[in-house]
Amino acid sequence: PASGALSVFYIAPGGDQPSVVLSTASTNVIGAFAVDVVFDEPVTGLALDDFVVENGTVSNLTGSGSAYTVLVIPDVEDLVSVSLPEGVVIDLDGDGLWNAASEILVVTSRPLDVPSVTLYGNLGADDSEYSLYVSFSEAVSGLTADDLVVVNGEVTSIRSQGRSYSLSGYYYSSNAQYYAVNITGASPGTVEVTLPAGAVVDADGDSLTNTVSNTLSFECAGDFGEQWVVDEGEEWAAAALSNLNLTLADGYAEPTADTAQFTSIIKTFPVKKTARTVTFQQSAAWENWNAIADVQPSTALDAPVMVSIANDDYYLLACTNDAYHAWHSTDMVNWVHKGPVAPGGVGRWVTSAEYKDGAFYIYSDSPNDHTPYLIIDDDLGDGVAGANMGAAFTRPIDGIHGHGSDCSLIRSDEDGLFHLIYEDWSPISARSHSWDSPLAGHVSSEDGLTGFDVGEHPPPVDLRTTPTGTFGTYHxxxxxxxxxxxxxxxxxxxGDWTSIKIGSRFWMFCDFHPxxxxxxxxxxxxxxxxxEYEFVGSMHSGHPDPTVCFAEGKFYLITQQPTDYTSPGPWVEGVEARVGVDVDGDGSIDQWTAWQTVSEQYDHMPEYIHVVALTPARLDLSALPEGYGFQFEFRVDNTVVSGVSPIMDSVRMEFEPSNFQQWANTNGIPAETGADNNTNGMPDVAEFAIGQTVVPERQPDGSLTVTAVNEAIDDGLKVELWFADDLLDSWHVAETNTAGVKLLSDVVDGEGNHELxxxxxDRNGTHIFWKLVVVSPE
Structure with a gap:
């Protein structure tokens, strides 16, 4: 039938349309591939232009009768689909019947390449714990904690990220492509992490190993003071002495009545500790939003984008006369129209904006729902549209991953990168789901224009259901x-994502089509x-296309509809707390702080328009005396915020580091009691932690004199000499009655230093291995 004409196929009673099956030797290919085209009966009329191919072209059609072969050449390395529509060939048995349509054959076209790897993470860590993220260019196998080379730290755990899906998750098809690694710093200062070449092998059968990664460096700022953390479900259960009207489940403490109270056990220590602070964090549900009238001016249409620079300095970007303009306000009530900020055409579908070094980075999809373009404007209020810098995040529209954007941009203060979150329509008929998807993608860039590469991070949102392995199309x-x-x-x-960061926690708001x-x-x-982000709740009615910001001391959620929202912040008021100390170690509290209201406070973060500075909900415990045990309580008035409960997520009590730890921090060395950290290669080694800076020499009479300085071994720690005949044997402690290796004397001078x-x-004619260690008291 002629292209574009109405085609009617008549099937005679009892007649069978020729059916056809398309197949390949493999659905995972490199370069061009052959497709076998097999009909259930001989046909005639098959031609190259009969095939419907997405992300490729066909050539070299051969065969006759019922069996044919065609060569498919991919356009780009992505999913390639091939199908044969109904009515392109006719049978030869005299029935005069046209063929039925084939199923869609989908093949993954991939490069033959060596796995590359990039390490991502924050530029600093407030304490000794740090999360690092490993992103490979493809799925790999064999990664272990021992593969990573860490300077001034160690890997404590490693886990794969994401979930495994079939073809629509081409870039996210395996949970062996992304890994999250926990690093524990050894001492304050710079920690460096590298993955050497050859550590892992690709998982696609090419047997190629990885190239060397970048070296990720971050500053470990913690002072290694001890912490008592109540966060996970088992930690809440272990910490609870009693609770009134609280449900402890899924790692949260949730009130079930108008008043509630939690009392912890007394956390004990073998030596006296000095408490520093206790910090409370609530759940991320963020339910305390209040509906308000439309914030944006009447002439501001379509999806709004907020740019909150500082107190009394707010811009709203919205569409008017088929182009995006800016309005300025000092109070979020009265708006002054300033003029265009994005050029027509490419700037028609603005989705988000960011800020860096005095310039505004405006992102607009062109065409709509597809490629984000970057427009840079130095002054949103001058009435002159910004400069089009070109496509920031390109994907071939003829590939399955070329559809869907409506992206959110957020520049994080933790790593300084531009993070782009976008809709990925590959697993859903977006047309029938408000042009949204259960899958979101995440890419990042240093300059906001280059380096946004598909698949460089795991999906921030992945709520796909079960893939069927079959494919469809939408318009x-x-x-x-x-x-x-x-x-x-x-x-x-x-979809239509918008992002904000408060303290160390990230939130995204979006269209939600259940x-x-x-x-x-x-x-x-x-x-x-x-x-991956967790779904924490829903609100509103209608198609919001939201934008979120912090302004006038509160948070705004502005939609493209008449109803907008404000919130004082994620923290729900109505919480008081206190902490007690057991001074003498008798198992009872000797002194309490007063009951005090705890609450979070928020403010603008200079130079970041989507990052809000957080003052935590925290009590200062420096007025408490040191002690052997500590206990905390918090109580909740569940009536302060109508319909919203203060749900506690975690409690963290921090203590001053011991003198031993402070000495180690000053000298920039790990403070591990019982560990031998001297690496000079000498068989007689002195443990660093006693404050000795040189290896003591054994005298001809067999004696060895060591001075352990008070600052290094205070807080109840003590020095011991351990010895062994063979490094493979167990170590023995030198005491006054041990043979051959013994403690002769331990004299304390006026400053508390020990001279041992x-x-x-040597025993039995063999060399003795020995080391000095610092140990905690029994």
């Missing part, structure tokens, strides 16, 4: 016959931009 004005993988059951969809329901607004939260004299002789 978009800018992408007819867009390919997607069919999932079951029907999926929820999310399966079988009407669209509303969704909320997501994560403790890291590099980890040991007798050390």
């Amino acid at each position: 978009h004005p800018n992408a007819p016959d867009a390919l997607f993988e069919i999932h079951t059951p029907e999926q929820d969809a999310f 399966a079988g329901e009407l669209i509303k607004m969704g909320r997501f939260a994560s403790d890291s931009i590099y980890d 004299v040991f007798e050390v002789f």
Whole structure:
């Protein structure tokens, strides 16, 4: 039938349309590949232009009768789909019947390349614990904690990120491509992490090993004071002495009545500790939003974008006369129109904006729902549109991952990068789900224009249901016959993302189209931009296209509809707390702080328009005396905020570092009691932690004199000499009655320093291995 004409196929009673099956030797290919085209009966009329190919071209059609072969050449390395529509060939048995349509054959075209790897993470750590993220260019196998080379720290755990799915997750098809690594710093200062070349092998059968990674450096700022953390479910259960009207479940303490109270056990220590602070963090649900009238001026249309620079300095970007303009306000009530900020055409579909070094980075999809372009404007109020810098994040529209954007941009103060969160329509018929998706992608860039690479981070949102392995198409004005993988059951969809960071926690707000329901607004939260976000709730009614900001001392959620929202912040008021100390170690509290209200406070972060500075909900405990045990209590008035409960997520009590730890911090060395950290290669080694800076020499009479300075061994720690005949044997402690190796004397001078004299002789004609260690009291 002629292209564009109405085609009617008549099937005679009892007749069978020729059916056809498309197949390949492998659905994972490098370069061009052959497709076998097999009909269930001989046909005629098959031609190259009969095939429908997404992300490729066909050539070299051979065969006859019922069996043919065609060569498919991919356009880009992505999913390639091939199908044969109904009615392009006719049978030869005299029935005069046209063929039935084939199923869509989908093949992954990939490069033959060596796995590359990039390490991501924050530029600093407030304490000794640090999260690092490993991103490979493809799935790999064999990564272990021992593969990472860490200077001034060690790997304490490693886990894969994301979930494994089939073809629609081409860039996210395996949970062996991304890893989260926990690093513990050894001492204050710079920690460096590298993954050497050859550590892992690719998982696609090419047997290629990785190239060397970048070296990630961060500053460990913690002073290694001890902490008591109550966060996970088992920690809440272990910490609870009693609770009134609180449910402890899933790592939270949630009130069940108008008043509630939690009392912890007394946390004990073998030596006296000095408490520093106790910090409370609530859940990320952020439910205390209040509906208000439309914030934006009447002439500001379509999806708004807020740019909150500082107190009394707010811009709203919205569409008027088919272009995005800026309005300025000093109070979020009265707005002054300033003029265009984005050029027409490419700047018609603005989705988000960022700020760096005095310039505003405006992102606009062109075409709509696809490629984000960057427009840079030095002055939003001058009435002159910014400069079009070109496409910031490019994906081939003829590939399955070329559809969906409506992106959010946030520049994090933790790493300084621009983070772009976008819709990925590959697993859903976006047309029937408000142009949203259960899958979001995440890419990052140093300059906001270059370096946004598909697949460089795991999905921040991934709520796909079960993939079927079959594919369909939908129509978009800018992408007819867009390919997607069919999932079951029907999926929820999310999109039009907007982001904000408060303290160390990230939130995203979005369109939320639940399966079988009407669209509303969704909320997501994560403790890291590099980890998957958790769905924490929904609100609103209608299609919001939201934008979030901090202004006038509170938070605004502005939609494209008449209803907007404000909130005092994620913290829900109505919490008081106190801490007690057991001074003498008798198991009872001798002194309490007063009951005090705890609450978070928020403010603008200079130079960051989507990052809000946080003053934690914290009590200063410096007025408490030192002690052997500590206990905390908090009580909740669940009526302060109507309909919203203060749900406690975690409690963290921090203590001053011991003198031993402070000495180690000053000298920039790890403070591990019982560990031998001297690496000079000498068989007789002195443990660093006693404050000795040189290796003591054994005298001809077999004696060894060591001075352990008071600052290094205070807080109840003591020095011992351990010895062994063979490094493979267990170590023995030198005491006054041990043979050959014994403690001769331990004299304390007026400043508390210990002068220890040991007798050390070779035994049985063999060399003795020995070391000095610092140990905690029994």
